[in-house]
Amino acid sequence: MSMTIDFSDFEKGLTKLVKQSEPKATAEGLFQAGSRLIIDAKEMKPYVPWKEGTLSGSGRTDPANVTRDGAEVTVGFNKEYAARWHELSPEEDAKINWTLPFSGRKYLESKMAMFKDKYMKIVATYLAKVLGGSNV
Numbered sequence: 001m002s003m004t005i006d007f008s009d010f011e012k013g014l015t016k017l018v019k020q021s022e023p024k025a026t027a028e029g030l031f032q033a034g035s036r037l038i039i040d041a042k043e044m045k046p047y048v049p050w051k052e053g054t055l056s057g058s059g060r061t062d063p064a065n066v067t068r069d070g071a072e073v074t075v076g077f078n079k080e081y082a083a084r085w086h087e088l089s090p091e092e093d094a095k096i097n098w099t100l101p102f103s104g105r106k107y108l109e110s111k112m113a114m115f116k117d118k119y120m121k122i123v124a125t126y127l128a129k130v131l132g133g134s135n136v
Contacts, residue, residue, distance in 0.1 A: 021130045027064035027071040029126030033119040034061035034075035040111045041077075047103035048077065076108065 038059040041048050048056045058078035064071050088096070088105045098104055112119070 022127065023066040023071050025126040025130040026123060027066050027073070029123030030071055030073040031061055031064040032126070033122040034064075034073045036122060037061075037075050037108065037111055037115075037119065038077075040115060041107045044111065045102040046105070046107045046110060047100055048107045049098055049103045050100040054078070 038061055041059065042056055048059065050056050055077055060076070062074040064073040093105050096104070
């Protein structure tokens with residue numbers, strides 16, 4: 001005696017999920033994580049440098065793109081101005097009198113290292129919704 005179960009509909013649905021829904025959910029999660037990174041850069045040490053607010057106001061998260069290999073998002077501040085501060089050596093940084101206390105270089109990079117798990121959890125939350133889960 002044997003029993004056969006046809007999983008072809010399930011496999012088709014799973015393939016559709018992986019090819020269509022998952023990249024879109026990942027892209028949305030990346031966009032939300034990138035937006036949180038911009039907020040964290042403004043609200044947590046080291047802060048985005050502030051004098052007139054030009055740099056801080058230039059923070060943006062571009063809509064995430066679904067690519068052939070996955071999804072990607074671009075996050076940052078006015079790159080020409082920000083690059084000048086990012087590339088300072090610690091010695092050069094020490095000579096600058098930042099107008100906003102506790103602001104300075106590496107304000108994005110430091111957040112990505114400090115809060116990596118938080119940002120990954122944001123992306124995971126969007127994936128869990130697609131997979132029908134609510135807890136991540």
